[in-house]
Amino acid sequence: MNTKKNIFKNTIVFIIVFIIATALFFISLSKILNDNTFDNVFGEYIPISDNVDESSLNWEKIAELGGSGFVVDGNKVIRTYNKNYNKEYSNSELLDFVTLGEEGQSTFVFNTYDGNKFFLSYPNDKVSPTINFNLNKGESTLKKNILIFLFLIIGGYILIIYFIVRWLSYKINNELAEIYKKQERDRDLLFKGIAHDVKTPLAVILSYTKALDENLVINEKRESYLKSIVRNAAILNDRVDELLEFSSIDNLTIEKENKDILELVRRYVGDNYSYFLDNKAYIEILFAENDKFFVDVDYKLFQRLLQNLIQNSIDHNEKDAIITIDFKDDKLIFKDNGRGIDSKDIENIFDPLFTGDTSRQREKLRGMGLANVKKICELHKWKISYKDGFVISF
Structure with missing residues (x-):
């Protein structure tokens, strides 16, 4: 009975751990996918494609976040947003914007639909460091990185479940082995007990019957022998009835x-x-x-x-x-x-x-x-x- 309780207990533990792990996984996944796009900046205020129409961005909100930008045609600045930039930048200065950025700023570069370059800058404290990986390489690279990240999470989740299942299987197999051993011991004891209970009265019946048959019993003891035979036969009959009842109850x-x-x-x-x-x-x-x-x-x-x-x-x-x-x-x-x-x-x-x-x-x-x-x-x-x-x- 204790073994069955242990199996039930281990099963309940597994179900609880599985539910908790599943809940944590989907909560984490939901947060990743539905988080207001990386500190409320990425996606809505930083484009995720190579070609953009910068005039369609919410510049008022971008200004609240400390963001600014400009568009260059070649080396000349043709449009600015939220900040006065120089009218012209050399190629090396434009490169510095991307690689070094202004002090305390992160800068991203996009293509505009009219064939120019659009530079967008935010204060570092407004932009999560996790999004600084080559956004200018385009949407496909970003999706690839997200998929890799999700793959790692799912892989870790599956690995955890695998080890939980292995542990539970090990515990259940041990418990079942104990049940099997106990059943074998009980069966062995049962058969030994049956053999003993049958052998003892049967031996009395056989020996007394033989003695009576061979006239080895004096007349004064014949009645005693016969009563003993009847009594032991009754014991045998009772044992058979009890065994038949025991074996049949489960099938009733x-x-x-x-x-x-x-x-x-x-x-x-x-x-x-x-x-x-x-x-x-x-x-x-x-x-x-x-x-x-x-x-x-x-x-x-x-x-x-x-x-x-x-x-x-x-x-x-x-x-x-x-x-x-x-x-x-x-x-x-x-x-x-x-x-x-x-x-x-x-x-x-x-x-x-x-x-x-x-x-x-x-x-x-x-x-x-x-x-x-x-x-x-x-x-x-x-x-x-x-x-x-x-x-x-x-």
Whole structure:
């Protein structure tokens, strides 16, 4: 059960990390694509194509950002914006504008539609340094750089997801391996227990039968031998019935009906009253006659559950069994006057063929009864536990 919880926990962790990583990726991508174009300058106030119509730019806003520009035809300045420039610049001076710029300024160069050169300058603090990479080379270069940047982000995102999936796969594989090992151990113990439970009474039957057949038993002991054979045959029959029940419960079609579970308990105890007396067992129902509690239940399976629980108390008592059945806080509580179950054994009492006793009654303590009870509870989505008695929580 803990292993299954660990797998579920790791899966939830992966889903949460995946959602967070995905959200961060798309938030980052959205910010990159929708950011007001690099410090509110790029795109709207700095053209992104080679050929521009500089007169169509928002020069009032450009002025607020400290930007200015001029157009040259050859070496002569034919138009200026937001600043008085010289009327003429040499080729070296124009080159300095681009490579060095005016002090504290970044300058970009574009072609105009009338075949001239347009120089646009902004204060460095108004222009993000990330856009100083060759904007004058045109829109295609810019798009290429953006695509490379996005590719790196997506690649990093995919790499993170890859390592998360690898880690989760490793954890799940380890958990599944533990489940498989436990199943193998449980199966091995089950088969060993079955072999032991069959071998012991079968050996008694074979040896006593052989002794009787060969007339090795004196007349005074023949009846004792026959009773022992019958008793061990009954044990074998019980084990076979329990094993068949254990293997068939999972494949049953459960047919639930909404019934008063307390009335079902009363009916079962009343119908089997003679059997309990014959086995020196006394059943006392503590909840009131008019108490009711309706649940969805398969009555046939519930009868099996009651039979196994009560029979467990009968088998475990070396004296007459006094069994009480109570109902409190939506729980059915079964107690008896036996010596109880050792605390070290409580964790394993619902395991198939578990025995925690080494007394002369050991052959009675092996079996599938409590394992069947737990399966029936699980089919109904109930919980069963032991605390000074068996408690079924609805």
